[in-house]
Amino acid sequence: MKRRTFIQSSSALAAALLLPGCATSGQSGPEKTRLRTAHIGLGYQGSEDMKAIASHPAVEVVALCDVDANFLKAAHEKHPGARTFVDYREMLREMGDDIDAVVVATPDHTHAPASLMAMEMDKPVYCQKPLAHHVSEAREMARVAKEKNLVTQMGIQVHSFYDYRLATQLIQSGIVGKVHTVRAWSPKNWGYDGPAPTTSDPIPASLDWNLWLGTAPDREYVEERYHPTNWRQIVDYGCGTLGDMGVHIFDTPYNALELDVPRTVVNECRPPNGYGFPENNLVTYEFPGTPYTGESLKWVWYDGPGAPAAHPDLELPNGETLPDQGAVFIGDKGRLLLPHFMQEPRMIVDGEYQDISTEIAAAAEALQLGTPIRNYETESPKHYHQFVDACLGKGSCSAPFSYSARLTEVILLGTVAGRFPGQTLHWNAGSGRFDEEAANKFLEGDYRKI
Incomplete structure (x- = not known):
């Protein structure tokens, strides 16, 4: 099923399911006192999302959906009053009026189908990163x-953390001047350079494999190859390390510099094998300039074992080792190192760290950040509660789809470039297509009917 058919079918189906009383929830609608949530995907990340959302005192978890009976059972034990489902379409169809918001935490290839159906039914959606599996979906x-x-x-979640908000303010205050280059990295390996499996294993009784595949191509089940982990490595389901850690680490520089989408992208990686993402990627983007950059911006991303490669921009004072993951802004007044995560940004000029305590204090005061709290367990729920509060008519979200779809598009262009190693691809933001016609086939998917 082609993208257009999928989108039309999804929209038409959702429209047919609408029941009286489904109201649109705007970014600043009337205040409510309760939010009834439905959760699609209850595995490792999904259970954390459910926990964080449910920690808001106004939330009532009313529906749970997962294709794995074990995950569904564990979630239901925490929320015994919620109804349980294996198929999110049935959940949305049967509980239309009883759901106020939907949380999607499935593998990447199901983000768009589930989110679009919920949104067509006028439901606010919290969707895990990356927003979608294909540019067309985002x-x-x-x-x-x-x-x-x-x-x-x-x-x-880290979008709402102290140090990332602080770094955004510092960059926009001009602390390193106009930024001409960003270098970002993660040594995580969500790639797979091996061959596709040639054997299959019995499908566990607890798993609905057909629904797990969803709109992705049919494939034999292989134990520990796809579900519940390692699917990020496979092109049909995930988005590689770029889609996992790249979204987090790109977010602050992307937001701080007010970037849009790139003009060009090139990925230095191994030849595509049609099955797994490359284990090492060196992706270079060229973005149009913004008020915080030069006439253009060069962005270099390194991932996989051994990342990043040595470069003068990444040399730290006193021979220090780089943080395991992070980003460096390079401007005409110096460099700003932003570790990932929960570490204060540090400025480097002429090979020496600079005391920027005064600038940090001013930035923190401007944003009313208060004292730094570097505790993931207490800080992580803030991003979720921001969504709940916005649904209740109290404020707005800092990473809405208007922003996160563009950020995701940047990420996905890098994964498409991995299909054409070493070739510079030219992106037309207006048309949403590459100048190189061969690359355009990877902007959307062939959707299997289920």
């Missing part, structure tokens, strides 16, 4: 959210 999700004026949020 754009469609942003379009529907805007058209319906829905509260939306992508699950990049």
Whole structure:
């Protein structure tokens, strides 16, 4: 099923399921006192999302959905009053009026189908990162959210953390001048350079494999190859390390510099094998300039074992080792190192650290950040609660689909470039297509009917 058919079918199906009383939830609608949530995907990340959302005192978890009976059982034990489902379509169809918001924490390839159906039913959506599996899906999700004026949020929890907000303020204050280059890295390995499996294993009785595959191509089940982990490595389901850690680490520089989408992208990686993402990627983007950059911006991403490669921009004072993951802003007044995560940014000029305590204090005061709290367990729920509060008519979200779809598009262009190693691809933001026609086939998927 082609993208257009999928989108039309999804929209038509959702429209047919609408029941009286489904109201659009805008970014600043009337205040409510309770939010009834439905959760699609209850595995490792999904259970954490459910825990964080449910920790808000106004939330009532009313529906749970997972294709794995074990995950569903564990979630139901925490929320015994919620109804349980294996198929999210049935959940949305049967509980339309009883759901106020939907949380999606499935593998990447199901983000768009589930989110779009919920949004077509006028439900606010919190969707895990990356927002979608294909560029066409990210754009469609942003379009529907805007058209319906829905509260939306992508699950990049660190977006709301102290040090990332601080770094954004510092960069926009001009602390390193106009930024001409960003270098970002993660040594995580969500790639797979091996061959596709040639054998299969019995499908566990607890797993609905057909529904797990969803709209992705049919494939034999292989134990520990796809579900519940390692699916990020496979092109049909995940988005590699770029889609996992890249979204988090790109977020602050992307937001701080007010970037849009790139003009060009090139990925230095091994030849594509049609099955797994490359284990090492060196992706270079060229972005149009903004008020915080030079005439253009060069962005270099390194991932996989051994990342990043040595470069003068990444040399630290006193021979120090780089943080395991992070980013460096390089401007005409110096460099700003931003570790990932929960570490204060540090400025480097002429090979020496600079005392920027005064600038940090001013930035923190401007944002009313208060004292730094570097505790993931206490800080992580803030991003989720921001979504809940927005649904209740109290404020807005900082990573709505209008923003996160563009950020996701940047990420996905890098994964598409991995299909054409060493070739510079030219992106036309207006048309949403590459100048190189061969690359355009990877902007959307062939959707299997289920």
